[in-house]
Amino acid sequence: MSLADKVLAVNNDLPIRTAEPIHSGKVRSVYWLTPEDSARLVRERGYDVAADAPLAIMVISDRISAFDCIWHGEGGMAGVPGKGAALNAISNHWFRLFREQGLADSHILEIPHPLVWIVQKARPVMIEAIARQYITGSMWRSYAKGEREFCGIAIPDGLERDQKLPELLITPSTKGILEGIPGVPAVDDVNITRADIEANYAAFNFSTPDDIDRYETLLKEGFDVISDELAKLDQIFVDTKFEFGYVTDAAGEEKLIYMDEVGTPDSSRIWDGPAWREGKIVENSKEGFRQLLLNHFPDSDILLNKDRMEERKALARDNALPTEVLMAVSDTYVGIAERITGEKLVISDNPKAEIIAVLRDEFGLVD
Structure with a gap:
């Protein structure tokens, strides 16, 4: 076979x-x-x-x-x-x-x-609940250009790339296209502030304003559970995306739950602890595959520039990646799953x- x-x-x-x-x-x-x-x-x-x-x-x-x-x-x-x-x-x-x-x-x-x-x-809450424990990726790129406010939260000067943040940062964005919310563009994946959510909680599918606190608590507690368990494996939980929704139980009680997937290499960055302490980043997540693609193709701007989406689709359609590339991704996913x-x-x-x-x-x- x-x-x-x-x-x-x-x-x-x-x-x-x-x-x-x-x-x-x-x-x-x-x-x-x-x-x-x-x-x-x-x-x-x-x-x-x-x-x-x-x-x-x-x-x-x-x-x-x-x-x-x-x-x-x-x-x-x-x-x-x-x-x-x-x-x-x-x-x-x-x-x-x-x-x-x-x-x-x-x-x-x-x-x-x-x-x-x-x-x-x-019933999904229309928020991509993103939590960050380290400054890297798109957040670092924005920070390096001088940005100091993320989703309404002020970040201090003097941080270095891939450094641990002073505290866990919640930087939510919209899930899907939401119409008619003041100050929130009707496009997918737009950064939002807690004030945006509080002022329009029903538009984001929250049942009550109190559930905003509940979702943040579940996000932080869930992040801490995963971070603590990964630390036992000397792995670093860098950042992640959670999703939430409402269901009704057999007694007719509505409850806020976790949904989609959590703490996976697709939805999170996970770094190897020993390598990070030596100043190197070794990814145990899909970020490694993204970096591999950026290095594999001569014009990486095609992958990063949303205005070149048609070229990007053609790149993915017309290029069969070497078997060893996909097997390296397999080793990463299977390896971290077995360790966890x-x-x-x-x-x-x-x-x-x-x-x-x-x-x-x-x-x-x-x-």
Whole structure:
């Protein structure tokens, strides 16, 4: 069996009974179950959700995106072996710790396969909740140009690149395009201040103003849990993105939960501690792949300049990356997943067939 066969690149063609069109994102595809199947699973599996809660099957792929493009390799390798399983395993680990330490639940109800989550429908908070513990990346580039205020928060002079910040910095941005919010442009991924959120909490999908404090608390506590655990592995949790939403439990109580993924190499920067202390940055996250792409192509401006998006898409479409490049990414993802979870990551030989079998035989979701 070739490496390409082990990669789940296409994850939106599974024969799962659905009630709505399949939603396929950069990495995950979401299959909304029929009301009948949702109600049956709630009943049979004893999920702590409302009896009529809409459920979905979320299938992660091994696709790799960077600079808003999907990349591929030689020999028909349309993704990174083990990447999807690594992301799910890491998220599952952190979500479990959050739950055990009394922070909050997630949208995940059950994990029938390493590449699959059964989730409940959540009402998303329309904020990319970004937390930064070190000054690097885009924040450093802005700081080096003289910027000293980020999302309404003043930063002192005299910081050096990749230095630890005086305190954890919350720099939220919009999730999706939000219309009609004063002072917030109607484009995706715009930096916002806490004052913006407070003045327009309902537009960001918060139920009450008090939930702004709650989301910040969950963000900080979640960040600290991951940072402390990574420190035990001599790894540095640099920055990350969390997402939140609301669900209703079986008792009819609405609650704020973690959703999407948390603390993964896709959503976070993770640095090797020993290397950082020697003044070097060794990435255990997707940032390493981004840097590799910037070095691989002669004109890196294509990857950084949003005005050259068509050229960038052509670059990703027309260039099969060397196999060793994608395998280096695989080693990073699988390696950090195994260190975090303390378990060997199982990479499926035929992931699609396995997923279909378990959803058919154990959950009755495939005709």
